[in-house]
Amino acid sequence: MKRILIANRGEIAVRIARACLDHGYTSLAVYADQDVNAMHVRLADEAYALRGSSARETYLDLEKIMAVARRAKADAIHPGYGFLSENADFARAVEEAGMTFIGPSPQTIEKLGDKVTARAIARSVGAPLVPGSDGPVSGPDEAVRWAEEHGLPVALKASFGGGGRGMKIVQKLEDVAGAYEAGSHEALMAFGRGEMYIEKFLDKPRHVECQILGDGEGGVMVVGDRDCSLQRRNQKLVEEAPAPNLSPEIRQTIHRAAHDICAAVNYRSAGTVEFLLARDGRISFLEVNTRLQVEHPITEKVSGMDLVRAQFDIAEGKGLPEAAPLQRGHAIEFRINAEDPGRGFLPSPGHISRIRQPGGPGVRWDNGVQAGDDVPAEFDSIIAKLVVYADSRAEAMARARRAIKECSIDGVATTLPFMREVVKNPAFSGEIPDVDTGWIERELIPVLEAQPRAKLRRRVDFLRFPIEIDGRIAMMGLPDGVALLGTPGAAAAQEPDEDPTELKSPITGSLYRRLVTEGERVEAGDTVGIGETMKMETNLIAHRTGSVHWLVEEGGGIEAGRPVVKIA
Numbered sequence: 001m002k003r004i005l006i007a008n009r010g011e012i013a014v015r016i017a018r019a020c021l022d023h024g025y026t027s028l029a030v031y032a033d034q035d036v037n038a039m040h041v042r043l044a045d046e047a048y049a050l051r052g053s054s055a056r057e058t059y060l061d062l063e064k065i066m067a068v069a070r071r072a073k074a075d076a077i078h079p080g081y082g083f084l085s086e087n088a089d090f091a092r093a094v095e096e097a098g099m100t101f102i103g104p105s106p107q108t109i110e111k112l113g114d115k116v117t118a119r120a121i122a123r124s125v126g127a128p129l130v131p132g133s134d135g136p137v138s139g140p141d142e143a144v145r146w147a148e149e150h151g152l153p154v155a156l157k158a159s160f161g162g163g164g165r166g167m168k169i170v171q172k173l174e175d176v177a178g179a180y181e182a183g184s185h186e187a188l189m190a191f192g193r194g195e196m197y198i199e200k201f202l203d204k205p206r207h208v209e210c211q212i213l214g215d216g217e218g219g220v221m222v223v224g225d226r227d228c229s230l231q232r233r234n235q236k237l238v239e240e241a242p243a244p245n246l247s248p249e250i251r252q253t254i255h256r257a258a259h260d261i262c263a264a265v266n267y268r269s270a271g272t273v274e275f276l277l278a279r280d281g282r283i284s285f286l287e288v289n290t291r292l293q294v295e296h297p298i299t300e301k302v303s304g305m306d307l308v309r310a311q312f313d314i315a316e317g318k319g320l321p322e323a324a325p326l327q328r329g330h331a332i333e334f335r336i337n338a339e340d341p342g343r344g345f346l347p348s349p350g351h352i353s354r355i356r357q358p359g360g361p362g363v364r365w366d367n368g369v370q371a372g373d374d375v376p377a378e379f380d381s382i383i384a385k386l387v388v389y390a391d392s393r394a395e396a397m398a399r400a401r402r403a404i405k406e407c408s409i410d411g412v413a414t415t416l417p418f419m420r421e422v423v424k425n426p427a428f429s430g431e432i433p434d435v436d437t438g439w440i441e442r443e444l445i446p447v448l449e450a451q452p453r454a455k456l457r458r459r460v461d462f463l464r465f466p467i468e469i470d471g472r473i474a475m476m477g478l479p480d481g482v483a484l485l486g487t488p489g490a491a492a493a494q495e496p497d498e499d500p501t502e503l504k505s506p507i508t509g510s511l512y513r514r515l516v517t518e519g520e521r522v523e524a525g526d527t528v529g530i531g532e533t534m535k536m537e538t539n540l541i542a543h544r545t546g547s548v549h550w551l552v553e554e555g556g557g558i559e560a561g562r563p564v565v566k567i568a
Helices: 010-023 039-043 062-071 088-096 106-113 115-124 140-150 173-191 248-263 296-303 307-315 393-406 416-424 439-450
Strands: 003-006 026-031 046-049 076-078 154-158 168-170 196-200 206-215 220-232 235-241 268-277 283-289 330-337 354-356 363-367 382-390 408-410 462-469 472-479 502-504 509-514 527-533 536-541 546-550 563-567
Touching: 003 010, 003 062, 010 026, 010 039, 010 307, 010 363, 010 382, 026 039, 026 062, 062 088, 076 307, 088 106, 106 115, 115 196, 115 248, 115 283, 140 154, 140 173, 140 196, 154 173, 168 173, 173 196, 173 536, 206 248, 206 307, 220 248, 220 296, 220 439, 235 296, 235 416, 248 268, 248 283, 268 307, 296 307, 296 330, 296 363, 296 382, 330 393, 330 416, 382 393, 393 416, 416 439, 527 563
Parallel strands: 003 026, 003 076, 026 046
Antiparallel strands: 154 168, 154 196, 206 220, 206 268, 220 235, 235 330, 268 283, 330 382, 354 408, 363 382, 462 472, 502 563, 509 527, 527 536, 546 563
């Protein structure tokens, strides 16, 4: 194994490229059109174009990636996470081409990637479970019938996928059908398959998980556990290791279940077994993510293990480490996403003009972009992961406050303001944390949305020219459209009058669907369409009553702050 193609982008592709450089492998990057100058392309030894701009045309196109792998003479492929990382057909294609797939076998991905089959395996080894459907439900009607029979709340989940994509928690029976449709579409967009299954949902649970390594022959090592309860829309935002405030009995139960589930399928490479933990101590197996996790760095910090290096060793047949690592200290990861927490975490793609990166003892910065890079609307919103480590949780929290205070990013909205609220909130930062998977939406988002925020403005292009100031040449920039007046340096911006009929887009992306026809009358507060960006859907809400006149075709591009529709 010498030439490793990285079938991914962003910070995980950067992480793998760095591991290749550390351990003597040649790294081969692939890229979509808008990623031609991306950080992972710059760091890799070689880079190959996938010719396209959407995920489906590029990082989800199995045939394109395999063609590039053959052309680049790759002898191994690392899938990262997301995209094709849990696609059994991709793993099979890699192996049939005579290359090494740095991940589980196709058979294991099929068994554990199908959430219903995974539940059956968990049941067979005695892992704790809540009631769920025997297979994917046939549609929204069957989902409603199941919820009527078993009661609420329920969780609708993508049968083939992970990372919270397509997952919908439903509290009311009348919302089940709509949640099924929305979740199925989201899963189809993210994973190429829209099947959904349903299960009972534990109210106000914690999310705890175990990091495992398997040798592919039944040998499994539990490297450690994590708490990932701080989530929004089932997307993790803050994670920590080890999971705090677990009794020895609960920790032993989830470690044993994780080991037994993975041993039952001869698991190979890195994986994560996820559980929900209710306040009354009930535990339920959630799923197995057959890949490296976004939050793997915190386990690396407390274990001292390089998990990507471990994946390389297992793929080369070197087996597992001789002994499980001793856990020491505490680590916390903060996902710095291009999202605006003051506007409902709306994705905020755009150009990054400046990054002030935190440093000092116990700080790790895993980034996918640098100053001068763009965050495309077509892909995930993650910019970087800030990881802090110390001997105790209290010390790690203090370092987190210091590192987040140091950090700033200009050009796009980010989750940093949210992170500052998190680390000062005693429910999370206290000696015994009291949070669950719904805590962010109940407690923090109302605080953030109540804070004043700057008016949304469109991106401004500048006209730059040299001027002399006290004998030195300096560059001056004026916004495009500014008119110079009589006195040098005096300027007035020519701002267009606001059109009260215009409904402006809150996101940059595409108009996924029109929900009303041209000329149709709507009431203020009605949803007129659905925008899509960074694999997330956003409702476009009528700001007034009137008749609709569309300015953008269905499937066309939309830009934050620019009108999509007029309501006259």
